[in-house]
Amino acid sequence: MIRRIAVLAFSVGLILTAGAGQAPAYWYDGPRWAINPVMSLQFGTISNGVTLTDGSTTWGQPAEASMAIWNQYMDRVQFRVIRDSTASTGLGNGTNNVFWSSSIYGRSWESYAGYALWLSSGSAITEADVLMNNQLSWDSYRGNVRSGAIDFRRLVMHEFGHVIGLNHPNEHGQTVAAVMNSSPGNTDTLTSDDISAAQFLYSVGGSGSVSFPARNESMDFRTQLETKYRDGLRRGNSTTYVDAEGDIVWLSEYFRYRVNACTHAQAQIRVFAQIDSTGTFGVCGVVSSSAVAFPPRNEALDFRNALEAKYRDDLKRGPGQSAxxxxxxxxxxxxxxxxxVNRCSHAVAIDKVFAQIDGRGVQAVCR
Structure with missing residues (x-):
């Protein structure tokens, strides 16, 4: 086993300014996880039963929340958690310890608030520990850095970035806003640069094994659907902020991610990243083209409602009318x-959908 100790920490009181809107400039160390890293949380309880500013009642809660945020952007591996672990601590013990410590395994903390160390064998990380300085004052909150207590959540999020193999982009000639800078400063969650890094290391990538129809054909279907509702079903108009093109483009993307192994949450994050121009991410897995499973209808409707809010509140689109x-x-x-996706042509698919709308039952696919 090759021993690697990464001097990857967050310096107390050091706030670096970083420009936004730069091209992705993340930095990684090389080795990465081949299996899910199982992190043993060993923080214990908050002294005197104090509730943190963000409402957390244990230190484990913001730690788990930070791992969950990283997990949203990783497909090949996922952080797993053992809560309130009583495992012994020590680098090389086969346990990924996450705990408070009065030293860095016997070394002085100097100006560090958190420290991540890992071991690797060949190209694979095999163990990683995260130590947090118990000599400092801590809280957990959102927004800009405050005087006094250090924000535990963004600090541990930064250290978990080291656990998956990331380094400090600002120390390698890059100027970006990132939680992974040597000091996250006022950045309190992952930025597009951090997300791109996680995707680069752990995304399946690609457009998926299940092919979707050409967009012009889908748009033609949406046009005919509008006519069907207006003239055939005699439906009146309803107000919508998402136009017909938005419906087709983003619902198609949502379903493309879903049938290629993404969860509802992963698919929505990926679609909204495209809308926000922060990247086009790969699918979450490769599935058999003979077993295409679409998501439950309630989840798809949840996505459509979120898309409506996105267009109205973020994109500031005005209302439109649709039957x-x-x-x-x-x-x-x-x-x-x-x-x-089940081998029906454009025309045949429209006929089968309209047969359902007309009450003639669910039609078989064309396989």
Missing amino acids: VDNEGDVVWIQEYLRYR
Whole structure:
């Protein structure tokens, strides 16, 4: 086993300014995890039963929340947690210890608030420990850095970035806003640079093994669906902030991620990253093209409602009118795409969807 000790820490009181909108400039050390890192949380209780500023009642809560944020952007591995672990601590003991310490395994803390160390064998990280300085004052909060107590959440999020193999981009000639800078400063969660780094190391990548129809054909279906609702079903208009193109583009992307092994949350994060121009991420896995499973309808409708809020609140789009309501969009676009990925032509898929709308039952796919 090759021993690697990474001097990767957060310096107390050092706040680096970093420009936004730069090209991704993350930095990683080389080795990465081949299996899920199981982190043994050993922080114990908060003294005197104090509730932290963000509402946390244990130190483990913001630690787990930080790992969950990293997990959203990693496909090949996921952080796993053992709560309130009583395992012995020590580098090389086969346990990924996360704990308070009065020293860095016998070395002085100097100006460090947190420290991550890991071991590797070849190209694989095999063990990683995170030590947090128990000589300092801590809290857990959001927003800009405050005087007094250090924000535990962003600090431990930074250290978990080291655990997965990332280093400090600002120490390698880069100027970016990132939690992984040697001091996150006022950055209190992952930025596009941090996310790109996690995706680079641990994303499956690619567009998936399940192919979706050409966008012009999907748009033609959406146009015909509008006519069907207006003229055939005699539906009146409803207000929507997502136009027909937005419906097709983003529902198609959501379903593409879902049928290629992404969860509801992973798919929504990926779609909204495209909308926000922070990147186009790969799918979450490779599935058999003979077993295409679409998501439950309630999850797809949850996504459509979130998309509506995204267009209205973030993109500041004005309201429009459509005879097809949100549920109709989700149900029938999903059905159209389900037929298409199961070898139905554009025309046949439309006929099968409209047969359902007309009450003639669910039509078989074309395989």
